[in-house]
Amino acid sequence: MGDSGIYLFYCIYGIETKNNKYFTEYFNKLINLKNLGNNTELELELLYGIAGYLYSLLFLKKYLLSKNNVISFTKEENLLNKIIKEIFFELIKKGIDNMNLYKWNKCLLYPFPLNDDPYLYLGAAHGLIGVIYILLCAIKIYPDLLAYEDKNISPLIKNKFENLQNLLLINLNYIKSLQIKSTGNFPDDIEGKDSDEKVHFCHGCVGAVHLYLLADEIFPSNNFKDVSIKCNRCLWEEGLLYKGNGICHGMSGICYSLIRLYLYTKDELYLKEAFGIAFGTLDPKIQKLVSEYVDPQRKAKGIPDTPYSLMEGDGGLLIMYYDLISLVDGDND
Numbered sequence: 001m002g003d004s005g006i007y008l009f010y011c012i013y014g015i016e017t018k019n020n021k022y023f024t025e026y027f028n029k030l031i032n033l034k035n036l037g038n039n040t041e042l043e044l045e046l047l048y049g050i051a052g053y054l055y056s057l058l059f060l061k062k063y064l065l066s067k068n069n070v071i072s073f074t075k076e077e078n079l080l081n082k083i084i085k086e087i088f089f090e091l092i093k094k095g096i097d098n099m100n101l102y103k104w105n106k107c108l109l110y111p112f113p114l115n116d117d118p119y120l121y122l123g124a125a126h127g128l129i130g131v132i133y134i135l136l137c138a139i140k141i142y143p144d145l146l147a148y149e150d151k152n153i154s155p156l157i158k159n160k161f162e163n164l165q166n167l168l169l170i171n172l173n174y175i176k177s178l179q180i181k182s183t184g185n186f187p188d189d190i191e192g193k194d195s196d197e198k199v200h201f202c203h204g205c206v207g208a209v210h211l212y213l214l215a216d217e218i219f220p221s222n223n224f225k226d227v228s229i230k231c232n233r234c235l236w237e238e239g240l241l242y243k244g245n246g247i248c249h250g251m252s253g254i255c256y257s258l259i260r261l262y263l264y265t266k267d268e269l270y271l272k273e274a275f276g277i278a279f280g281t282l283d284p285k286i287q288k289l290v291s292e293y294v295d296p297q298r299k300a301k302g303i304p305d306t307p308y309s310l311m312e313g314d315g316g317l318l319i320m321y322y323d324l325i326s327l328v329d330g331d332n333d
Contacts, residue, residue, distance in 0.1 A: 001048050004056035034083050044110040046130035054087045088138050089153040096156050107174040120190040124207020133211045184230040199238040201253035205231035209257040213264045236273050242293040245281040247316035255320050
């Protein structure tokens with residue numbers, strides 16, 4: 001929701017247009033955002049906070065790796081590596097600090113919003129699932145992080161969790177323990193007290209699919225894939241969301257979880273289900289229900305507050321269509 005995504009886009013634009021001056025200008029702006037990490041009032045989660053900033057840095061790192069044979073940004077990449085590791089461990093430190101603050105010992109804590117009646121969310125956009133996912137994204141790109149010693153943070157990890165791998169496994173297993181057996185969904189909050197009625201990317205099993213398939217890649221002996229597969233019942237049975245067609249709390253978000261399941265397992269069932277939910281975004285009867293849905297958090301009935309955006313609106317829907325069609329059309333645009 002902040003500047004990091006904009007600066008990231010301009011960095012990539014500078015690379016694609018071979019404009020080194022342009023890239024350097026926006027790379028420096030992106031890196032300078034690291035100073036926000038020292039702000040104790042800054043949010044921590046994915047949508048508004050430090051985890052989202054780390055995502056932008058990791059996206060750029062992955063992009064530069066894909067271009068290594070074409071261009072070289074050695075100086076910038078070395079700085080990027082340094083900042084990524086700093087932000088990575090800062091997120092872990094914040095999670096441990098909050099555990100101590102809340103006198104909680106089961107998992108890292110990332111309250112949201114920090115300064116206005118904070119809540120201990122579990123979900124991907126605002127809670128623990130999203131933060132752990134980003135930490136795993138960093139480890140996928142930098143496997144050496146599991147053995148990396150940060151002089152400021154490593155002692156905190158050792159005191160509570162023994163080592164970084166154990167920390168991550170404790171968090172993954174705790175989140176797994178909250179999965180509701182009858183539906184496969186997840187509650188909204190970290191204690192598992194709230195209902196499981198939300199089936200959104202921002203809350204519930206939709207974001208958990210991505211977390212546990214990535215966890216299965218990094219820790220293959222733990223069979224985390226089963227957690228994501230158990231989510232499928234809820235995705236399919238509840239996936240025609242009347243909140244709309246977008247990614248954050250709409251049908252596109254459901255489709256992306258089913259697409260991810262299909263790509264990981266190669267099971268055609270998930271691809272068929274993804275098309276089934278996608279057809280719901282075009283079905284007149286379902287869209288009539290969407291247009292009549294009353295959401296007290298919205299400014300207007302049946303319309304997202306940002307109706308053309310990637311997160312809530314038609315931007316994300318169109319990209320989902322493209323990605324879904326690409327799975328059956330291959331490279332044929």
